[in-house]
């Protein structure tokens with residue numbers, strides 16, 4: 154009996170190993186020369202899943218090496234997925250601006266991403282078409298327009314005051330009386346602002362916010378790529394993960410639905426006086442009529458759309474601020490120029506306001522240089538062709554391939570930038586270098602992507618970075634923590650591209666009379 158069980162087990166093992174080997178050989182053709190399903194003629198296929206997995210390198214360094222060897226356009230065969238990576242300003246301009254409409258769709262999604270996007274019913278995941286247009290138009294005009302952003306000034310101002318106070322008390326409670334973890338505090342501040350923008354001001358306790366934040370982080374982690382997204386035959390081995398993904402989705406719904414219902418109740422109470430409750434993103438969604446549908450979003454879809462708004466802007470913005478503070482703590486001359494500019498325009502009798510930051514050229518140049526040198530994401534979201542036949546760089550683009558734009562290669566291109574590896578805000582002032590970050594007038598740096606799918610949060614994101622940084626410099630002197638000198642500017646991928654060693658900085662409150 155036990156002998157026959159062993160035979161069955163061995164047969165199963167041999168079958169699984171054979172399947173894996175066949176897959177490896179099939180996708181490792183560059184070395185074996187085996188026949189592959191035909192690709193577009195002349196298309197350079199240079200890497201594959203196994204090289205990526207076993208190169209032992211950070212994916213970014215792997216990409217940089219491939220670029221050096223093969224140039225600015227290359228194909229990675231990642232199991233069943235084909236990914237085309239471009240990394241030159243000219244090709245990014247061709248794909249995102251000249252052929253913006255042709256490459257404006259999104260690829261097929263994994264099970265987890267479909268689940269968390271309510272089957273692609275969010276702005277970032279929806280296919281190019283009327284549904285995407287309605288959702289995006291609503292997000293931009295409903296919440297991210299200049300008028301709406303202005304309306305939320307008091308909300309932001311309150312969040313800033315709470316944030317400065319939080320930093321002050323964390324430093325006071327630290328063992329040396331002066332140190333703070335930068336990313337987790339800025340992340341929390343941005344999260345609070347986006348939570349208020351999404352649901353209106355609900356007076357949620359700090360403890361409750363921390364719980365919501367933890368759930369949203371779980372959501373992000375659950376949507377990361379896994380090996381079975383590329384090799385679907387391995388899916389049965391990941392059944393536990395699928396169960397976990399379902400549990401996270403359930404928790405996300407259980408966490409956000411009470412907030413959605415509280416907002417519904419507030420709106421009902423205030424129906425006689427609409428000004429009693431400042432507008433929120435959720436308000437714009439409740440009765441939204443998306444082109445091609447005859448009913449408003451369901452509760453599940455509301456959860457996905459609200460989560461997208463919060464998650465899209467939290468880590469990206471907070472990451473940029475961590476890099477900014479690292480540069481400030483590391484270089485006293487940058488800090489003193491920023492502070493002088495704040496004193497000249499505002500002084501110390503009132504807090505810096507978002508309007509002030511628009512008139513501070515050094516601050517604006519500094520933030521631009523942070524986004525050039527440290528784009529919070531190294532790839533834009535994956536694009537996909539809208540029609541089955543499209544051309545890029547003269548090649549036929551495979552209908553089922555995804556298009557990735559490798560952003561640091563553009564903003565560090567020595568043909569475009571003088572001393573690209575140096576951090577130098579003056580390049581945008583006295584250095585005569587310019588950059589339109591929307592990319593429409595030519596691509597030099599596109600931390601928010603470009604073209605039809607450009608990040609709709611560009612204005613609000615840069616405003617949050619400028620305001621937080623200005624308030625942080627106005628309120629405190631920053632310097633390196635003795636445990637971290639000299640600062641290590643190496644990065645690591647963690648949904649966004651954060652500092653490899655999280656920044657622990659020293660602060661001393663400045664004298665303010667507000």
Ligand code: HEM
Nearest residue numbers: 276277465466469470529533534600601602606608610614
């Ligand atoms: C520093 C802050 C931010 C950075 C660096 C950033 C970066 C990006 C990038 C690179 C993309 C991909 C563009 C493409 O596919 O070509 C994107 C898309 C998107 N971002 Fe942001 N983002 C930031 C802030 C925000 C904020 C504050 C929000 C919303 C409140 C937001 C919402 C979105 C959405 C909805 C999309 C998908 C757009 C579409 O597919 O049409 N982002 N962002």
